[in-house]
Amino acid sequence: MPGPKLEKLFEFIREDELIEIARGLIRIPSPSGEESAVMDFARGILAEHSIDVEVLSRDPARPNVVASVGTGRGPVIVFNGHLDTVPVPDPWAWSAGPFAGELIDGRLYGRGASDMKGSCAAMTYALILLRHLYPDLPGLVQLQLVSDEERGGHFGTKFLIEQIEAGRLPRPDAVLVGEKSDLKLRVAERGVFQFKVRFKGRATHTAYARAEGINAVALAARAVAALDRPIDRFHPAVGYPVISVNMFHGGETPNQVPAEAVITIDRRTVPGETMESVLAEVREVLDRAVAEFGGGSYEILTGEDERQIPFTPANMTDANSRLVYMTNPNSRLVWAVQEAYRQVTGREPEFFVEWAGATDGRLYRQAGIDTVVFGPVGFHAHGPDEHVLVDSLVTQLKVYLATVLNLVTTSGLG
Numbered sequence: 001m002p003g004p005k006l007e008k009l010f011e012f013i014r015e016d017e018l019i020e021i022a023r024g025l026i027r028i029p030s031p032s033g034e035e036s037a038v039m040d041f042a043r044g045i046l047a048e049h050s051i052d053v054e055v056l057s058r059d060p061a062r063p064n065v066v067a068s069v070g071t072g073r074g075p076v077i078v079f080n081g082h083l084d085t086v087p088v089p090d091p092w093a094w095s096a097g098p099f100a101g102e103l104i105d106g107r108l109y110g111r112g113a114s115d116m117k118g119s120c121a122a123m124t125y126a127l128i129l130l131r132h133l134y135p136d137l138p139g140l141v142q143l144q145l146v147s148d149e150e151r152g153g154h155f156g157t158k159f160l161i162e163q164i165e166a167g168r169l170p171r172p173d174a175v176l177v178g179e180k181s182d183l184k185l186r187v188a189e190r191g192v193f194q195f196k197v198r199f200k201g202r203a204t205h206t207a208y209a210r211a212e213g214i215n216a217v218a219l220a221a222r223a224v225a226a227l228d229r230p231i232d233r234f235h236p237a238v239g240y241p242v243i244s245v246n247m248f249h250g251g252e253t254p255n256q257v258p259a260e261a262v263i264t265i266d267r268r269t270v271p272g273e274t275m276e277s278v279l280a281e282v283r284e285v286l287d288r289a290v291a292e293f294g295g296g297s298y299e300i301l302t303g304e305d306e307r308q309i310p311f312t313p314a315n316m317t318d319a320n321s322r323l324v325y326m327t328n329p330n331s332r333l334v335w336a337v338q339e340a341y342r343q344v345t346g347r348e349p350e351f352f353v354e355w356a357g358a359t360d361g362r363l364y365r366q367a368g369i370d371t372v373v374f375g376p377v378g379f380h381a382h383g384p385d386e387h388v389l390v391d392s393l394v395t396q397l398k399v400y401l402a403t404v405l406n407l408v409t410t411s412g413l414g
């Protein structure tokens, strides 16, 4: 394959160009549902470099940018990143503005800097370098900048996988998702299961609270305290499961004992946990809470709120070989990323298990496509002063480039 060797390729990297792309993305607010402007900006950058780019969407208000380089003969490698972010409810809590894109001591600040506009900039820049330096790149490297990751991916990655399954997009041999991973490989992910519990009591005047009321808020509070605890069940690929009660609604008016309270639970699962096993554990805790409270009842509600992610099992790349890949990768992609990491850093790659949140990578794994999540070192995702280490974006960029070269220059994908 003509084009520079790895060392030579890295000399073309200009850190300031990478930062400029990242800043451009951060400066355009894009909470889930309002991704159009930032997608336009990204499409413009790619088009400026004469890269084939198209906009695909289930809903035109929720666009996805898909850009490709390469001759098409050889492996199909996808870089996937989301450009939607969570909102900024507390701009006053930020020391640098959430949309300024300030660079302080090698740290780039802003909403989405870590999750994951910094990484999307690295992937975009990787495509630009490949486009200019390897005009005859075998195979296809496709960048997918998607909407809607923070709310489940219905308009984003799920939609693109439907296009793949319908034959309108090429089926990837390998997918790299650029979510923060502290430059470690994420080959497995916890599952997600979000559901509600509705507690029912008996309304009455406050004066009769002790006589005939059953306070649903008090019952729910007791249940929340019992539910929201560490779960002692470690899995070597993804760490501990998590249960967190993230929403609480109850009561109608100040002088009435409330008849109803509703909580929303976000449960992250490890391999082996099922919807049934999770619900059985929750019921056990709730039954005890109701018994100790001495009245009231509850029901579990799944799938009633479109913001809730339905049960999605934990998933691992190369799940058939279980954890064998940790020492002896059967996945060509896992091998290619590990090798790239060694080439770039001279160190042995590590696996990321301690903070395995859900990413769009789960959707590709469920579609049977080899997927590795590899991204930068970032801090305070979803909170004030979110930032990403620029150094780590440069390393990510190099590892992505080296991975592509490793994949297209070895025979086929296993």
Ligand SMILES: [Zn+2]
Pocket (backbone or CB within 6 Å): 082, 115, 116, 149, 179
């Ligand atoms: Zn993210």
